[in-house]
Amino acid sequence: SGVVPYSHSYLPGEMQVSFLPGSYMCHYVLDGKPINVFAQLKANRMFIFPKGTVNFKLGIDYTLSANKGGGMVYDHDFPPIQGDGQSVRPRSYESLPSMHTLSAFVENHTEYSIGTTVLSIQPGVRVSRLMIDKAQALRGDINAVDPRVNVSYKFLTADNNHVFDNLSLVGGYGLATKMPTMAYLYPTPAYFDFVSYNSYAGADNPRNLAVMTTFVVPNTANHNLKPACSKKFEIGLNGRVGRVLGSITFFKENIDNEYGFQSVPISAGYNRYVIPQADMVSSTIPSYIDGALHYTMADGTVKKAPAYFQREVRSYSMPANVYETDKHGIEYTFNFGKIKPLSTDLIIDGAWFWIKRRSTGNGFNSSRVVTDVDPASGITNYNTYLAVMPAGSGSVRSRVNTNFRFVTHIPAIRLILSTTLQVVWQESVRNIYEDADGNPLYRAATSSYGKPMLEVLPVGYYDKEMNYFDWNPSGVERPEELVTRYSNPDYFTRQDYPVTCMLNFKLTKEIKKYVQISMIANNFLKFSKVYRQNKIGGYKELYSPMYFGAEIKAKF
Template sequence: DNDKRGQNTVDGEFRKYQDQNISFSANGQWKLNRSWISNLEYQLGFTYGSQKNESSTYYSGTQQVTTYTAQAGEHAGVFLPPHYFSQLSVEGKPLSGDVSLTANHRKTMGENISNHFQLGLHAEVEGNRGKGISFDPLGPPLEMLRVRTRSYRDIPLLYKYSAFAENHFILRYGKMRTEVQAGVRFTQLPTKRLQRNSSVDPRINLSQIFIDRTDDVFLSRFSVRLGWGLMHKMPVLTYLYPDKSYTDMNCFTYNDAENNQRLTVMHTFITDRNFNSDLRLPVNQKFEIGVNFRIGGVTADVVWFKEHLKNGYCTSQLAEPFSYRRYSPLISKGEQPELTDEGVMNDGELLPYTLNTTFATYLSPQNGIKQEKQGIEYTIGPIHSKALRSSFYISGGYLDVCEKNTALSTLHPQIEVNGKAYPYVGIYETGPSVANTQIWQQLNSRFQCVTQIPRIGLITSLTLQAVWMDKQQRGMESRFNNPMYTDSNNQKCLNPVYYIDGEGNQHPFTPDMATDECFADLVIRANTTTAFLTDSYKPYFLLNLRVTKEIGRHVSVAFCANNLLQSNPKRYRQSIQKYAVVNPDLYYGAEISIRF
């Protein structure tokens, strides 16, 4: 991207993106036709990618000090130049593969009963062999200050094995039909990073078809279905193999430019507690009821569903105390300080210092998300128009989601007391947003018109997406009888549940501590008095277009334009007293497909 029109760009700045992928898949069937097995099916696939993002950014007036050591303790830091170009590279080489083998047994008993039993094995692998983030430590991007780079190759490949069984039973009687489909999947992660690395996911679907006719009648189909199942979610690689957390504190800085004598000393604290050995597999339970019918050649499908997620993944900020030296500064010119094993020396003497205690904060994966979701989805169509050579489809739904984060999180006030870091860390039922519950409600529709002109091999699809209702609201619910309250300035306040002292000990936080000057800074407040008001948007719309031209039997060219009318209306958010822009920006592109 060499666009020079940006007001803040200078010569030498650029951004470059590269993304290449190759994939292979194959499947087949071995027809055995035995009394105990009908056939064996196999499927295998592999995908490998090469992704590289490069950029050059100019920084001016930084004058900062930093360190990139991977060892704990005191080390000489780096003075950044006042003006420099920073070269950043992010290289990823993601790979994934899977293979499955399924045995099928089909049996028919007369004209009214049929059964299909499946038994299978499935294996997967995923990982990344790229170098990850890399840059020059002497000229780092400012967003990467004191960030330790880590090669993606250091993260082991993740393997997953599963076995499954499923049975599909069909019973016909008269004009009606009953279908029962039940199955179970057992999944195993061969890793010792989880206490429980296996899961069992059962499911069952019942379908009763009352009417299913092919002749031209007013009501040609009517059926009702029920479904229930469990699904566990596997953790991502960064949850299982997080990098260590590094915290750097400035101990001493001396910069005598006239005599070319300078020294900065940083204390690095390293912790590996960001790995959560108690991490469990989240499980989502889903129940649904659906109705399907066809009237006058138009099919309608309506389903009501309810889901309940337990132990969902999230990240929480934790804290650990540590102590470091803060040396007395040298003011005079011509000094020659040096870092030794004993500390910072000047003229053969150890500089005076004070021992400061602060806290290292780091992120750790937790099982804190509880989510309840319910809604209705519908699909109607196709509605044919011979005159327009078009088919019309209508779909949409209503969604109601309530999510709560039950994980405890820490917050260390970034203030000093008597020249030292604040001596306590609060443990809260929420993060800095002072909210642990969120509610979403949305009502939307999708109107699609597909027009086909076979004579010239042209297919157009015009889709209007409409959001009729969009509501969001945040809230706070306490499990420790620690409700939010309003102070004298009409601000929403929340006390911590516990606090941690400089020795790492945890203590309960009592209500009277909120007015104690030693602990009052641990009380967190909402940014505005309107933080918990409902954000309700007026309806907004989005128009997408896709045109496909068939060229012969094997080639097709397609053009797409999303948000064709560039509709990006602003909607006022009462909770933050600001406007938000809805809908994505105009996006267009083309693709060529070649089929053999």
């Protein structure tokens, strides 16, 4: 995009910087040297009673994760990306603290015979502690308690009926905590680079000079970051009738405090230097001395350029708990055993999923409005606004699919052929923008061309002095720039996709008991279709790309 000034300073302040050429080759190395250590100590004891057993387990485990690499390493004068908005600086992985996790768990599996039926209860709990560098993460260690319980009741057996060899009612409930990773606990600092002066007159021209002001947020960690937590409940049936083995399970899962990044507004001030128009001639030479811009006239006179203070509103990314997900569905699998004339097993499995994911953190829209142009300096003055958009954007997805697996085993030549037909019977997606109660936050509107559209209004806004105001369109210039608008009036309408099917194939040759050679071909009939999304717009590839491969497994 042409020659531009570029700063790679890690320190805040105003300084003279160099120029990036209009085009250049960047070489960089992503240097990672991960270290992972895991240790576990377990013990168990079984007690046998006349009508059942009790198997008691307990243990502790320790995990260490660290990285001694240099991260992204490159020449500072030839960066892989130019600074735009929140700029990037190289950061060594070795500067990040190690992650230490200590956990203890206890579990009890009890089976008890009740006549011809069997009741199985398996409760357990895991207690974990993630040890954190408090200075860098701005918070203390994270503790988590994850209880769970699984229950199975085998109420039909070969001893009490003539149809089912086994039919069990199964269920479970539990919590699962997901600890934050290094990227969320120790995020990179935020750097903002503002151009205070920029003069480029050609290669090696003495008039070339660039001054930039760097604004640094040294620690972008979130002291309110919470661990993500999944609560899952499931209930189902599994059993066997003759050669047919099957199971069907209904599940419901809610995930709170999912990780992501949210914008945090800041206000940054910097000086703009301008050489007066009357002194701007081809022989004027600018220079940056003692924290100020000077310029030398043709007669040798040195003058100090006036400075004009400006302020802008920007935002940086901070790790946060910004999403929540609700899932429910049904999973099933049926193994029909071997079809003897074909020496083939038929296995049918599939699922129905309904997934709703919604943001819980606010977003921002920004706007810069010209107020005036200073006649002496020619500097354009702006009013900068940062609109606060409500949380609630997301999507609702549903999918019904079935897999038909045909596994043929030919022992005489030690050959296994596996063919899978994948069928997606129903698939849909719907964009949402709603509050916690499910009420839509968008409304119908009309564009300046008289066409129907949708819009979401801000809940408030910041001015460039970081004063917050509740949303009032009469309080800002050009309020339409701060409103989130959708030109497609069907953007929040459900998008349905057609039925699709795809064939995958795998051929495995066994060489004695030690070696297996396999050939794999997914979507080998090369089904391909790009579907035009007539509701939400755009296109979607409905099939996975065709690919072939091979693998060798050896056991010693």
